[in-house]
């Protein structure tokens with residue numbers, strides 16, 4: 539069992555691991571490009587290893603050279619049938635994006651995942667991907683395992699996303715690469731655009747226009763994807779944990795170097811500024827088509843916040859750690875429109891509330907809103923069930939660093955899916971973790 543313990547001020551400079559979303563995409567686009575793609579800063583987490591394993595099973599060559607990863611691609615439509623079931627482990631991104639690739643490759647395959655992933659809805663990608671001509675068969679309720687017979691002569695899809703999901707959008711773009719004609723996706727609320735950015739970086743033609751408050755994305759099918767070099771920035775969703783610990787533990791000052799600052803990912807930073815945090819960005823720069831900077835953060839007395847639902851896509855993975863921050867803020871916070879949290883690695887809405895309650899925080903769920911009553915002192919002392927969810931595990935360990943008594947978690951293994959070396963990195967800043 540692991541626990542986060544009351545810690546003294548955190549200090550130091552660290553580099554957080556590579557961005558998970560960009561890492562999956564770099565391996566997938568590299569496997570579909572002609573030539574050798576060099577990736578530096580790839581996240582060496584379990585989820586990304588699953589994507590690498592799947593792309594290898596589909597015929598791409600993936601190797602290492604020092605700290606870099608090299609991917610020799612097969613060209614659009616050039617992947618080959620896998621000999622065995624593709625096991626995507628804990629990763630929803632890997633599973634959904636891969637479903638898009640498989641939908642427009644003319645062969646049969648089967649995909650599964652771990653107990654958490656097998657509970658998560660796949661119908662959101664299966665339904666639109668069927669319009670390419672692919673044939674899917676999944677377990678009751680659109681759950682994994684599922685089999686996919688890819689379309690022979692795939693049709694491009696025109697689709698309006700019913701949920702704000704970058705995974706669904708990206709699955710359709712990946713499918714559209716091997717469809718003749720123009721794939722058109724309308725997203726009512728903008729979601730992370732790493733796929734669009736990277737497609738352009740690999741030479742595809744992608745246009746982005748306005749559609750009301752959202753966006754209309756068009757991809758011209760069957761482009762020549764050319765291998766490219768990708769530099770993966772630090773993951774802002776991982777940076778959120780040391781950042782939160784530094785805000786909460788009095789006397790802290792921490793620098794997080796090379797963090798990705800794509801505006802469709804930085805809803806947490808905007809929210810923290812509303813809560814009174816002073817986050818400075820040093821050395822802002824562009825790396826591989828993505829904005830990057832060094833975040834400087836000091837401990838701060840936070841005030842409660844009301845987060846509007848339309849901000850959710852830009853901070854969707856940050857709500858568990860934001861709820862921890864709200865537990866220490868002055869006043870009552872309301873985090874609105876969190877329905878999508880119910881279908882993450884766990885039911886994160888209930889699990890976040892349970893984590894806080896087990897440690898003496900007053901919390902309510904009203905429809906899709908989470909209400910957190912802040913207090914200057916949080917008792918801690920609880921045992922948190924993490925439900926195979928890395929972000930709950932890390933949130934609970936940070937909670938323990940600022941509470942009166944340690945906070946224990948039932949299982950720390952899943953932290954490696956997105957943040958290998960989390961405990962060592964936090965300890966290097968002076969945090970007390972066992």
Ligand code: S3P
Pocket residue numbers: 558559560631702703704705706708729730854855878
């Ligand atoms: C991701 C998109 C988000 C996010 C996930 C990664 C991506 O999911 O929660 O961790 O890489 O596209 P949804 O798009 O399903 O909201």
